[in-house]
Amino acid sequence: MWPGRHFPLGATPDAEGTNFTLASQVAQKVVLCLFDEAGHEDQVTLREYDSGVWHGYLPGVGVGQRYGYRVHGAYDPSRGLRCNAAKLLLDPYARAFDGTVRWGPEVFDYDWNAPDTISAMDSAAHVPKSLVVDPTFDWAADVVPRTSYADSVIYEVHVKGFTATHPGVPPELRGTYAGMAHPAAVEHLTSLGVTAVELLPVHEFITASAQAHSGLSNYWGYNTIGFFAPHEEYSAASRAGWVGGQVREFQQMVVALHAAGIEVILDVVYNHTAEGDQLGPTLCFRGIDNHAYYRVDPVDPSRYLDTTGTGNSYNADDHTCLRLIMDSLRYWVTEMHVDGFRFDLATALARVDGGFERLSSFFALIDQDPVISRVKLIAEPWDVGQWDSYSVGAFPDTWSEWNGRYRDTVRGFWSGRPATLPELATRVAGSSDIYGPTRRRPHASINYVTCHDGFTLHDLVSFASKHNDANGEGNRDGTNDNISWNHGVEGPTEDPVVTAARSRDVRAMLMTLFLSRGVPMLLGGDELGRTQRGNNNAYCQDNEISWFDWQHVDEDLLAFVRRVIAMRRAHPVLRRRRYLADPGYSVWFAPDGQPMSPAMWQDPARRSVAVFVDGTVAPDHDRWGEPLLDRNLLVLVNGEADPVGFRIPDTSPSGGPSRLWRLELDTSLPGSAPAPSSTPLAGAGSTVLAPGRSLLVHWSTGEEG
Known part of the structure; x- marks a missing residue:
């Protein structure tokens, strides 16, 4: 073992060997454990310690090496200290894992027969192994879409569920990254007209013990154990025996989706980990530096503060944990070329002294980061169990939010x-x-x-x-x-x-x-x-x-969705960067053709309204500064069970002449029905009958009437 470097964290291979690093300020000794294909373990001590990081360089060790760590130190749960060298620990910075958890008492750091006693049962045969991964990939063919928010249509999808039974995807690729990149899968996305896929969690996760023993699984993936590693189960390459192949396969999926003009947004879970509450398994973080990675209850350090409903909350206040989050985000952008993130329970990441803080270190670091600040940042703006848990509208300017x-x-x-x-x-x-x-x-x-x-x-x-x-x-x-x-x-x-x-x-x-x-x-x-x-x-x-x-x-429904998305993408007036309520953009009308009055809005029984949107006033501009002019839009909304007659209004926000209108879509009709172009044009003062519980979309013809 050579001294090596204390940066970067994780396992970094080069032509002659691999540099290993592990951050822990509570460890008294850190042992690197190397495993061959048969599971035989060799141990090498990391003797160098700088800036809170244990490190060493091992010549002759390269890509594909399986490894883990044993951390020696104090085990005193009453003080929140949980080092236990009997437990083989995953590398928090591992780029890939091999294997999964085999549940049993071996993975817990306490003795099941005497919960107050440390367990000496070796967990090496029961936990995955971290992998040394080849960091190189040829991105020359990658064309990043960089779709603006205003032009985006997001498709939330599960990697496995999307193609698990798709007849156009070969059986060996179904439910994998390669399956999602298959032409049959990509064609469905492009035919819809979506501009981004938001993938449910693909960071390495595990199924909890209770679910596993009941024959169920953590299908959604909100149980992360590795924030740099693509989930192995979703890899056709791993299934075929290529250890670590999930990294390359994920990268190839990104290239294929980008080539189709589709961005990749990851649903990420930095608010908690798979280790659960104080009685959960010791797989990684708690055995390395419990106080650094988790919010520990200051009154009873043997327990965790939990604002996520999972038993623990990740400690974004601590520099070690916060550095891991930032390094992980940066890795997925620079090395995996993803286009953005949706943060699960994002409110939990910005808690300072218990309260949600818009100026927290987490937000400040992301805002100034030259890499992360340039991608799409989407918050699930709530967490669990606090007075300020529901934080819709409270996130910084550069963020978007799921609007519950x-x-x-x-x-x-x-x-x-x-x-x-x-x-x-x-x-x-x-x-x-x-x-x-x-x-x-x-x-x-x-x-x-x-x-x-x-x-x-x-x-x-x-x-x-x-x-x-x-x-x-x-x-x-x-x-x-x-x-x-x-x-x-x-x-x-x-x-x-x-x-x-x-x-x-x-x-x-x-x-x-x-x-x-x-x-x-x-x-x-x-x-x-x-x-x-x-x-x-x-x-x-x-x-x-x-x-x-x-x-x-449902072919009718599929046809309808394609038509509606195509209509949105074809008309800039539907993608304006300004609010519809801004002066001069729209007027709301009652069915009798009169502008909606305050008294009308306050009528609790009123369920029908028409909205006129002026497509020519103060238009947005494209990237070259050219105005994106469009036709005017008239939408009739009928929430009543029975048909309602709408009188076509004869005024517009800009004060221009009245126009003739052509019906484009009627939601009361089946999705595969042709556009009702034969419907007589509607002019000012005429009446259009809107069927019960429907929307009718009209575009101006450009003719005065």
């Missing part, structure tokens, strides 16, 4: 809740009440109606209650407040009246989503009519409940 108020408002309006029309108008206009006071643009709002956490869109209109019995928790898990409705029949039905009503409401919500200011996000599979059989918490269902069903595609 948008989701609830759209569901509430189309489910028939009273007094929801004013807030629907505010959400469709870009949620200026949330983001305007801090001078943030509409793209701060990531608009969505459904996401992985909850009902699919099909189930939202088919189930009044959750049906999570398959999860084995007595249907107690998952939220009870779904704002869902079933049209009088719970679950599947062949009643044509019910199925038609459900399809109509799905189209209405999708149209609402893609007409709204902000960034639309579509849950992957909603365009196919995917169902989870009423399960609104399918986190543990790695099976047909969660996988895409490519054999039973």
